[in-house]
Amino acid sequence: MAIQQLSLTHFRNIKAADIRPAGGLNLIHGANGSGKTSVLEAIWFLSLGRSFRSHQSQRVIQYEQEAFTLFARMGDEERLGFRRNRQGEVEARINGERPEKLAQLAKLLPLQLITPESFALLLDGPKARREYIDWGAFHSDPQFHLIWARCRRLLKQRNQLLRSQADDRQIAIWDKQLAHYSNELTLRRRAWVDSLNGVLKGIIGTFLPNVPVRVSFSQGWDSKTPIEQILESQLHRDKQLGYTVSGPHKADLRLRVNNIPVQDVLSRGQLKLLVCALKIAQGVLLSEQHQKQCIYLVDDLASELDSEKRTQLLSQLEQTGSQVFVTAIDPEQLAMMSWQRVFHVEHGQVTTKDS
Numbered sequence: 001m002a003i004q005q006l007s008l009t010h011f012r013n014i015k016a017a018d019i020r021p022a023g024g025l026n027l028i029h030g031a032n033g034s035g036k037t038s039v040l041e042a043i044w045f046l047s048l049g050r051s052f053r054s055h056q057s058q059r060v061i062q063y064e065q066e067a068f069t070l071f072a073r074m075g076d077e078e079r080l081g082f083r084r085n086r087q088g089e090v091e092a093r094i095n096g097e098r099p100e101k102l103a104q105l106a107k108l109l110p111l112q113l114i115t116p117e118s119f120a121l122l123l124d125g126p127k128a129r130r131e132y133i134d135w136g137a138f139h140s141d142p143q144f145h146l147i148w149a150r151c152r153r154l155l156k157q158r159n160q161l162l163r164s165q166a167d168d169r170q171i172a173i174w175d176k177q178l179a180h181y182s183n184e185l186t187l188r189r190r191a192w193v194d195s196l197n198g199v200l201k202g203i204i205g206t207f208l209p210n211v212p213v214r215v216s217f218s219q220g221w222d223s224k225t226p227i228e229q230i231l232e233s234q235l236h237r238d239k240q241l242g243y244t245v246s247g248p249h250k251a252d253l254r255l256r257v258n259n260i261p262v263q264d265v266l267s268r269g270q271l272k273l274l275v276c277a278l279k280i281a282q283g284v285l286l287s288e289q290h291q292k293q294c295i296y297l298v299d300d301l302a303s304e305l306d307s308e309k310r311t312q313l314l315s316q317l318e319q320t321g322s323q324v325f326v327t328a329i330d331p332e333q334l335a336m337m338s339w340q341r342v343f344h345v346e347h348g349q350v351t352t353k354d355s
């Protein structure tokens with residue numbers, strides 16, 4: 001589903017904006033600091049209730065304002081609203097009603113974000129890759145969120161017990177439950193990575209021909225040993241350390257070329273393309289499995305990519321049939337694409353230009 005109308009009030013340097021994006025490729029251009037990224041950030045907020053560039057949510061509230069408000073109309077019927085004030089109070093609305101959980105917004109508005117920082121997916125630790133897997137599993141399996149949340153809570157409880165030097169028998173009771181949910185979680189993550197591999201191959205083949213990238217799932221503990229056994233045999237060490245060393249919280253996605261981690265072989269441009277391939281694959285899978293379209297947010301498209309690669313990336317995005325928002329400083333660099341709608345941002349003022 002695409003965003004048909006988007007309104008922002010007191011969000012970063014945007015006092016008020018009301019835009020009508022097209023269902024396909026949208027270009028947002030403007031000088032540095034004009035507010036382009038803020039528009040993408042607002043869409044992100046509406047889905048996830050947080051920013052992608054600051055951990056402090058109040059930072060996005062316009063200086064000297066009490067709160068920011070966002071609104072989006074999706075398709076013909078769905079209306080999403082989100083407001084947050086300086087005290088951290090959040091009000092979310094789906095079609096005028098308060099949702100039970102904020103995660104419902106993310107379900108209605110699935111997003112894929114590509115920014116100059118997206119390299120982190122490949123260069124940083126496993127957390128970002130685990131989140132990548134979990135995004136896919138979350139959107140493809142209705143049970144996933146509940147299982148994921150249970151697992152997280154049980155792990156937290158176990159770590160507390162470890163630190164308080166609780167009795168081994170008491171920990172063993174919790175471990176039984178933890179083992180159960182760890183297996184359920186892992187089953188779903190593995191199934192999702194298997195289907196991902198099916199679509200990823202073709203996309204990587206287009207972006208990085210002749211680079212044999214292999215993607216595999218690592219579950220977070222030795223796959224030949226049942227998790228029950230791992231928890232039991234490592235209990236003593238876990239107690240000494242005060243946390244659980246192995247488990248689903250250590251899962252990872254491994255990306256290798258000729259058995260060498262991609263970050264040690266590929267150039268920055270190639271890494272960026274690989275990140276793009278991963279994100280596009282995620283969206284393609286979602287639409288294949290669930291006939292749901294995710295929206296792509298591509299910030300600062302030109303960074304790290306030459307003109308041929310930019311064209312390739314945009315064509316791939318166009319082929320997904322999804323709504324895409326691309327930001328760029330210089331629209332000339334992207335003149336080769338037929339944009340459905342073009343927006344210009346200047347000092348926080350967003351205007352629609354004829355494309």
Ligand SMILES: Nc1ncnc2c1ncn2[C@@H]1O[C@H](COP(=O)(O)OP(=O)(O)O)[C@@H](O)[C@H]1O
Binds near residue numbers: 013031032037061063
């Ligand atoms: N809370 C805020 N209130 C008002 N202006 C802000 C706030 N936070 C950031 N800004 C300003 O908003 C502008 C927009 O930033 P950004 O969206 O990153 O621009 P762009 O992506 O076009 O380079 C910047 O000039 C920044 O100084």
Ligand SMILES: [Mg+2]
Binds near residue numbers: 299
């Ligand atoms: Mg920017």
